[in-house]
Amino acid sequence: MTVAQEQVAVERENGVMVITIDRPAVRNAIDYDTAQALSAAFDELDATPSLSVAVITGSNGTFSAGMDLKAFAAGGKLPRSERGFAGIVRQPPRTPVIAAVEGAAMGGGFEIVLACDLVVAAQDAVFGLPEVRLGQCASGGGLLRLPRRIPYHRAMELILTGERLGAEAAERLGLITRLTPPGGALAEARHLAERIAANGPLAVAASKRVVVESQDWPSSEAFDRQAAIVDPVRNSADAREGAVAFSKKRAPVWQRE
Missing domain, CATH: 1.10.12 (Lyase 2-enoyl-coa Hydratase; Chain  A, domain 2)
Known part of the structure; x- marks a missing residue:
């Protein structure tokens, strides 16, 4: 098993692929190997006729803290592939993808969510684009997609302040497809994926x-x-x-x- 395979777990069952970012020690932050593994999973998703939908989630109660800044600062490559950051944000797969969010989806983690087609989140999940607080821009799709998902002025407030958005507020804004009790996001996302996979x-x-x-x-x-x-x-x-x-x-x- 390669390092990348250890960091991203992939299951396939009944037309559904479940992709789990599994780097709990760094809150499922994305480094180069993880981005390559995610990209490979999405390539497989699009190339496999028997797969109709995917679910992406994070292990240990956290979706993703975004880019692994420590790995990059230590000389690591940028965590991206031809598909963009995390193997998804520039070129999402043709096949539908559901984000199952527990805990935090921050920075690039939120941008992964925004690249998905549906979002299931636990009631205590939080989202945010804190890049401006670090003197950076949310260039992994956050600036492009968030104003298309929620009202313009609310999107600008989140982008320009870097403040967090709770799951219940995100649901009111229409950003979340379904809201679940804590710990229930993946099960609900699987249920939703199975309903999609049953269709033509x-x-x-x-x-x-x-x-x-x-x-x-x-x-x-x-x-x-x-x-x-x-x-x-x-x-x-x-x-x-x-x-x-x-x-x-x-x-x-x-x-x-």
Whole structure:
């Protein structure tokens, strides 16, 4: 087992990949090896047809403290891959990803959360972009994504002050998909992932693609661009299977074609 494999645990079951950042001694901070392992997991996720969704979480009651500044200061490489910081922020996977957050998701840890498609968090979880307090900028997607997730002025307050945001406040702002009692985030995220994995995999992937890519589409082209993505799904064997299964009141058997 390599160092990277020790720092990132990966499980695969029933169409769901669960990725756990496992560096509790440093609050699951991300160093170069961890970023490479995360990137490899997301590459596998996108390359494996039998996987429909992923959950990313942290071990020992903490999501992630962000970049491992001590490792970098000691001469380590920047914790990124071609996918960006933590192997996700610049190029998230095409497959949906759910963040399961216990404890703190700070700095780059929060940016990992923002790169995910859904967020399940414990009631005592906290989020923040404290980079300005260190004379830095949240350049791993925090400045780009947070104002698209919550109201502009609230996002600017969090970005410019570096203050923390509690989970209950984050839920009120629409940042969190589901809120759980402490210790329950991963179980709830697994449950949500299983519900997604039960759906047509081609439809799930295409739906995410349209939502993500359409943010930059001119309104005059939106329906035509959407059609190029969803029409192959509409004409697929899985679409026919979904209709037959519905009419016969049975569970569909997806062929991913």
